Amino acid sequence: MDLKENTKRFLAKINDFWHNLSVKKKFLTIGIALFIIVTAIAGSIVKTNIDNSKLSPQMLEFKKNGTLFLELPEKVNENNNHIVHIKGQTAPKSRVQIGFGIFGDTTTADATGSFQLTYDDNIQQNTNIKITTKYNNKQMSKIVTVVPSPERLHTIEQKNKRTKQYKKEAVAVKKMSLKTKSFTEAKSSIQGVSSSIVVTSKSNDNEITEVSDTDIVTDVKVKQTNNGVSVELYLEPSDSAKKTLADKKASEQKSKDLEAAKNKYKENVKAYEVRFNDYAIEYLIDKNTSTIYETTTDDHSISQSKFTGSMDENISFNLDGLEMTAFNHYVGNDSVAIFNDSSGNSNKASEMNPETTKSTYFKSLNLPF
Numbered sequence: 015m016d017l018k019e020n021t022k023r024f025l026a027k028i029n030d031f032w033h034n035l036s037v038k039k040k041f042l043t044i045g046i047a048l049f050i051i052v053t054a055i056a057g058s059i060v061k062t063n064i065d066n067s068k069l070s071p072q073m074l075e076f077k078k079n080g081t082l083f084l085e086l087p088e089k090v091n092e093n094n095n096h097i098v099h100i101k102g103q104t105a106p107k108s109r110v111q112i113g114f115g116i117f118g119d120t121t122t123a124d125a126t127g128s129f130q131l132t133y134d135d136n137i138q139q140n141t142n143i144k145i146t147t148k149y150n151n152k153q154m155s156k157i158v159t160v161v162p163s164p165e166r167l168h169t170i171e172q173k174n175k176r177t178k179q180y181k182k183e184a185v186a187v188k189k190m191s192l193k194t195k196s197f198t199e200a201k202s203s204i205q206g207v208s209s210s211i212v213v214t215s216k217s218n219d220n221e222i223t224e225v226s227d228t229d230i231v232t233d234v235k236v237k238q239t240n241n242g243v244s245v246e247l248y249l250e251p252s253d254s255a256k257k258t259l260a261d262k263k264a265s266e267q268k269s270k271d272l273e274a275a276k277n278k279y280k281e282n283v284k285a286y287e288v289r290f291n292d293y294a295i296e297y298l299i300d301k302n303t304s305t306i307y308e309t310t311t312d313d314h315s316i317s318q319s320k321f322t323g324s325m326d327e328n329i330s331f332n333l334d335g336l337e338m339t340a341f342n343h344y345v346g347n348d349s350v351a352i353f354n355d356s357s358g359n360s361n362k363a364s365e366m367n368p369e370t371t372k373s374t375y376f377k378s379l380n381l382p383f
Contacts (some may be wrong), residue, residue: 247268286363
């Protein structure tokens with residue numbers, strides 16, 4: 015059976031019911047129906063009037079013509095956890111934020127326009143913050159003053175008192191005549207202002223770092239922080255400290271000069287070795303004194319002779335009655351030399367390390383390297 019047929023039967027039953035009623039009952043039924051309708055309409059009107067009576071004038075204005083509004087308290091107190099909860103009202107579903115909304119809290123107003131923001135920026139004094147609401151391309155802002163908690167205010171007050179005291183102490187120290195006093199005397203004067211002042215010493219000479227309590231003050235530096243006052247006294251090193259430094263410098267310079275002289279002397283000494291199957295001949299050629307020294311690996315006796323000339327051309331010398339000459343195999347190259355004697359012997363020699371050759375084969379020679 016379809017819907018159309020059911021509807022026709024239902025209407026037919028209502029029609030039969032109505033025609034079977036007496037005239038009196040028909041009037042009574044109509045009256046009851048009208049009463050129900052009027053009561054429902056009146057209730058709706060009353061409810062609407064009651065709801066509207068709870069709304070603020072700004073909200074009524076918004077509902078009437080869409081005027082954006084922002085209701086906020088002038089001041090909000092921080093709680094003991096240093097957090098501020100800011101409650102207010104604006105257009106429903108508006109976007110509400112602190113500042114630019116980048117670092118501050120941001121929220122959306124509920125269906126009644128109510129919202130709550132949280133602010134926890136470790137304030138040290140009454141602080142004005144800007145609250146902004148945005149709705150349908152409209153926006154408006156208001157300023158709220160955030161007040162630190164009593165606990166925070168007490169802490170700030172105590173800190174300010176300490177800072178004031180530290181400043182007073184620092185000024186008192188700066189007014190003192192501390193120069194020409196010993197460190198001990200100056201420290202005693204400073205800590206007479208306050209025993210909490212930290213006093214340290216430092217040499218006024220970067221090369222002399224060690225100072226003593228009897229050294230004289232030449233400069234004073236006072237530093238004030240949130241934690242107190244510190245004073246650094248610059249001291250003139252004692253005469254003994256200066257002499258110690260001077261002696262040290264002289265000794266170091268002497269060592270440098272000796273090392274430089276040694277290196278310069280060594281630059282003018284050449285060593286050569288003529289190698290045979292079972293022994294070698296070792297030569298030291300000292301151009302500083304024009305002296306040539308000779309020994310062998312199997313007989314450490316040393317022969318020496320003055321020489322004339324240069325290795326790039328030819329040097330001449332006499333060792334143990336034997337006339338000899340020597341020269342670089344290649345001009346300007348000391349790596350290979352030729353040693354000849356008057357008996358017709360000619361030997362090729364290789365350049366060696368002078369210092370190693372001296373320490374190995376010519377230990378008894380008093381050469382400055």
